[in-house]
Every structure is written in structure tokens, then in C-alpha cells.
Amino acid sequence: MKKILVLFILTYGQLVALDKESTLKFYQHIFTAITSAHSVLVYVEDPEYREVFMHADKILLTKRMKDSDVIVLTSKAMLEKVLDQKELHPQKDKKPLLFATDYHILKDSKEVIGAFYWKKGRAQLLFVRSRLKAYGIVLSSEYQKFIIDEL
Amino acid sequence: MYVFKTIILFLWLFFTYFLQASEVETLLNNYTHKNDLSQKTIDENKGHLVLYTRERLEKMHAKTLKDVFKTAPVIYYHENRYGLTDPLSGTSPRPYLSNFIRLYIDGVEVTQGWMGSGLVLYGDMNIDFVDHIEFYYAVPSFESAVEPAYLTMFVYSKNPKQDSGGKLSLIAGSRGHNGQSISYGEEKEKYAYMLNLSHTDAKREKIDNGTSRPLSRDFERTQLFSYVKTENQIAHLQVMKKNTDSLAGFSLDATPLVSQIDYLNVHMDYGIDFNEHWHAQIAYEWLKTDINQEDDFPLIINNPLSPNRITSITKSSTYSAELSYKDTIGKHRITSGIKGRWKSLDSVSLDGFGNIPISFTKENIFSLFFQDQYALSSVELLTFGVEYSKLYRNDSINDDALLQLRLGYIFTSESWSYKTYLYRTMFALDPLSRQINTQSLNTVPNQVTKAFTQEVSYTKDNSRTRLMVLLMQDQDGLVQNIGSGKTQYFFTIFNYDYDFDMDNKVNLQLYYARYKDIFNLDKLEDFSGYLSLSNSYEKFDFYNAVIWHQNSIDDINYFDVTSSISWNASENLTFTLKGQNLLDKAKATGLFRISPTTGSFLKPLSISPIDQRVTFEVEYTF
16 A cells, blocks of 8 residues: 555655655765764754654754754744854754755855755765865765855 | 777776766765656656656756747747747648647646637746756646646646745846846745746847848847645746847738737646645636738738738736646556636727727636556556546637547666557637638638557666657548648657766757648658757866757758757856857748739748757856
8 A cells, every 4th residue: 555655656746845765865975075973963843854853863853952962944934043042052063964955044144164055956975075074074075076165 | 000009998997087987976876866857757657758857957057948849759849920929830820730639737728718728838948947858748647737748848846845936047148138036035944935036028020021120039138937835735927028129020921010929927826735635726727919011912810900011919818727636556556637728818909999898708718637647567557547527608708528549558667668648639719710711710620639558668777769650640630731630640759868977978869750731741751859968077067068950841851959068166056158049050940931912922030949049148147
């Protein structure tokens, strides 16, 4: 029955926003790279992302921001909320890291280290060198072409 | 031989070096591909699809629906004697014949009420607000279609979740052609909205008609597209004002003294999902047409006061409503619903007469549909759909009853896909055609189209191959030969897409069709091809494409060559230089002319709807 439901979903035009397998693989690759951890604690409020990350083996979802290694920002409202909390509770070790799914969020706050977003129908990955440096993050050579000096 | 081997070795080294992707690049590529497709509203069960993804539209630098439509097979982009999008008009002087091509924006049909399909005005609309476009042959689903179709075009707008922020686009081109467009979209906590306002001052090629007044089809268009949506509701507002030079217009011999038609169109709709099963939708359309035509001789449409001149204002409105239910019961996925459409010719005001009395002013359509998808196995689906529509017209004009049937089988595996459908579709003559030709006010037989279609595709790694074969027959066809009972045709489409990598892609499309008894021809053979290459290197994007057409009417080869180069100067700023119809050999058709003095046919004017044009564009995102 499960397979049949999948068939309906594939053929019936459901608006599936995120492909689970490819999304998970990609985010796991990024998050393990920026945290240098085998499994990463992630806080995200967007239900679509929560649904996808729920199935990850290297991503563990947290219920509180302060428990996470990475916060995924999916809207400007979320960014404001996180920045407010950071001001109230400044973290000495600078965690959690902020990662966005929107270019404008990356541009709006220097606290955000990178973003994975859509531009002209293509997925784009971008890190800002100075921000990575501020958090002491050194990425491997395969990421170098996705790092820019400044926005 | 040595040189040959060296070249091979060099090419191998070149490709292995430049096309070698890191793990993160491979994952990125895979993510783009999978999510780009899953973002689509693609319904493979809908039928035979030609898809233009967002990435493809961006690579093509498509600014209007016409830029996309001209590359689609089977039904080509074409404009009628009024300079309006009208692919099925051929050489007919009738105002509009493409009522069987239906256009949907975000799943809601855009119509022009009395004039029929929304394609008439929206066929060359600005598509800066568009995310992706789907072309389906025949009616893809009774869920959305109120009226039957040969070709159904679904245009889907951008989603602020992926496209937040704004975009400003400025275009300048040949002959003073210019356009401006600004968009803004944002996702808030409880709702999202998007707004696009564009203005186009289209300066088009003039057509020499042998007089000192060449035919003009310039237009100035201001277009607004907007929506606001929540999790379960969406409302659209679209406004288009289009002032046009209407080419030959009402002039029999295509030598008008004045030929202008201005349009003002408003579209509003609202849709709501009550729950996972029930959906309701309402839409309203209003169109004002301002006609100003003058000739030395009597016009095609006669004005009793002044046969050589007509100035009129026509207003029409359309209301649509639907309620649908869907559910999954065991292996069945069922959808059922009711739909209604109320078309009204509100008023016709003739210069010198004021509002004139019109007796035929209403056409109402009521439909009932049922669809079922039955999962034969985890890779096979059987689909069945039936729709019954009743058309009511006032002024004692005959009502019509239309029955549509669709039966399909789909097989999908990881690499292979096979689809086959049987269609029976019925079409009724549109109200405007009835009104213009008073004989059509009497009984006009409904066209019955029967089709048997098949499609097989194979996808492996970076390539996709597809073959589509469609056999069709029109009984009592509305565009068939006079006196002939039926039109039979067969067409086949072959597609091959190959991605060298994320930045380098090639698309090939070949099309062949054979018609019997159509457009007053005994036999018509039609060929076309489309080859496109899109490449990116560093901060530059390149797009090169050629569209080829040939048919047995004149055996002339037509080529429309398009090239563009974009420089992505920064994350926010892009400059693009684009040339379309660079060889000035794009497909042209004959505009038939009749001598008003002798009644004999004059030499047709050869006109291409595709202008030769070079444009420079600046895009700024914020």
C-alpha cells in the first residue's frame, strides 16, 4: 500500500516542496562540514524542513535554539527572532551557527555564515569568508568555489 | 591519424578536467535536479507534457509567453490579421479561432469571456512573474478544465519561499522597443504575496502592403499580476491594458487607413481548500474592447451608418465557479466536482448609435465530472475520466451538450515510462464566431475529436529520450475543409535532452505531422525542429537555439535563430544581450487579402509573428 501511495504522489501532482533524499544528503554534507561533527543538532521551525530532517541519520532536531549546533533560518521573521534571543543570551562559544535558506537573510545579517537558496531555477550555495573565519570554521577545498570574500 | 588521435586525447583531457565535479557539486546538482522537478505541479497522469522549468526559462531568457510558445511543437505560435495570438486561425479573417487552446495561471483559467480563451491577450504576456510552464496536449484533467481543449497551457507563478525579495528589469531593443518590469514577493508568518508590474512598448517590424501606410502591430501594454496566499487560500488579481495597432484589422485588402484596437482586462479569482478533500474556486473576468477601424472601402464588419469606418466599445464579463472533492480509497484516487461558467456580452456601443440592442448575449456552461486513478501495481496506473457539460444560450439559440471521455494507462519505473490514452472530446463553436456569422446562430454541429496517443521515455544518468505518437480524428471539425466530414491527422514528437553537467545542456526536439482535410487542403505535411544549447562559464551564461519549420504548403525552410549572452556582474546584477530571429527567416504565413472592388483574391502578405530584434537587458535583484 505504501508503494501505491508513493505512485499516487508521484503521478498525482502533489506539490512536494522538498525531495527528501537529495535534501538530506546535501544538508548533512554541509552541516557536518561546518561543525566538524559526525552528527549535528539542528533547530528549524519550518515544518517542511522539520519533516525532511526528521529522517536524517546525521541530523538531530532540537526543540530549543540554545541546544542546537546550527539554526536554519527560513524567513526574515525567524532571523529577527533568533537575533533577539542572541542579544538576550550571548553565547560565548558563538554557537549555534546560523545558516539560511534565503540569500536576503545572508545579506541582512553578518551573523549568518552561509546560505543555500534558489536563484534563477538553480540551487546556490554560498559562504562568506570573513564570517566563517569569525566562527573559526575551515572548510575543505571542495567548498572553496562556494566561498566569497564579501557580499 | 596522429593529429586525429591528438585531438581526441585533448578533448578527453579537456572534458575530464572541466567536467569533473566534486562531491559537493554532485550533491548540489542532484539537489537542483530533484527539487526543481518536485517543485513543479507536474501531474504525469495529466497526459503528454512539454515542460519548461524555471531554469530553462531563465536560460532561454524568455520574457514573454510567446518566446516559449514558439518553441513548442504541434501548434505553433501564430498571430492573426489583428496581430493577436491565434495559433489556429491560419489565414481565416475570423477574429479568433484558438478557443481550443486554454490558458491557466496558477491552476485558474484566464478567459476573455465572449472572445473565448485567454490566449488572445495573454498569449504574448510578460512572464517575469512565472516560475514554470507546462503544455499538455488535449484536456489534461477535468479537475481544472471548464471547456475542452486541444492544447492546455499551465503557467505557474513564482513562490516567495524560493523567490523572496524584488527584481527590476529594464529592456531596450531594436526600433525603440522597450520594457520595464518590477516584481516583489515576500513570505510572512501567516501569508505570502507576490506582485509584478510590467510595461512593454513593443516596436515591431512593419509589413509592407504596397501603400504608403505599412501595416503596424506595435502595442503598448501595462500588466499587473498579483496574489496573496495563506496555507489554504489564494486570491489573484490581474489587470492588463493593451493598446494595439491591429495590423490588417477589418480591412479586406489589408490597406487600412486606421487600424487600432485597445483592450482592458481584469481577472480576479479566489480559491480555498476547506480540508484535504474539498476545494472551491471562483473567478471573475471583465474585458473592454475599444475598436477604431477605417478603410477606403467597406470593412469586413459592416457599420450601417458608415461602411468604411467603425468605432465601437464592447464590454463582456465572465463568472466561473467550481467545487471539487478528492479522496484516496484503497487503490483508487478519485476526484469529482461541479463547475459553472456564465459568459455575458454586457454592451456594444457603436459610434453614432450609442448602445445597440444585441439579442444573443448569454452563454452559460454547467459541468459535472468524475475521475479515477486505479493503481494496478506499484508501477502501473489506470486512469479514467468523464465530464458532461451543458451549454445554454439565450435568444433561442441552440443549446449544446458535450461529453468528454478519457482513458489512460501509465507505467513508470526508474528509467522507463510509458503512457497511452484514448480521448473523446467535443467542442462547440464559440459565441463570438456565432455572433459575427449570423448563419452560425443556427445549429452548428459540435466537433468530435477522437484520439489515441502513446508516449515512451527513457531516462538514464544525464539524458532523457522521449517519443510521442498521437493519432487523431476530428468529426464535424470547426477548422476542417468546407463540405468535408472529418479531418484525420497523425503527429510524432521526439525529444532528446542531455546534461553534460550543471552548466552545459543540450535539448533536441523533432516533430512531424501529417494531416488529411484541414484548412481547405487535402493533405498537409508539417515538420519542425528545435535545438538549443545552454552553457555557463564563470560569470557568463550563453544560450543558442534554432527553430526550424517546413510544411508541404510551400516547402520553404524557416529558421528562427536566437542567441543570448548574460554577464552576471554580481549576485544582484545581470546584463544580457539577446538577439531573436537573427537571420530574419522565422516561420511566416500568408495573410489573405480580397480586392474590395472585384472580390478576387490578392497576393497574400507573408508575415512572421517573430520580429527580428536585438535587446539589451539589465536585471537587478534586491
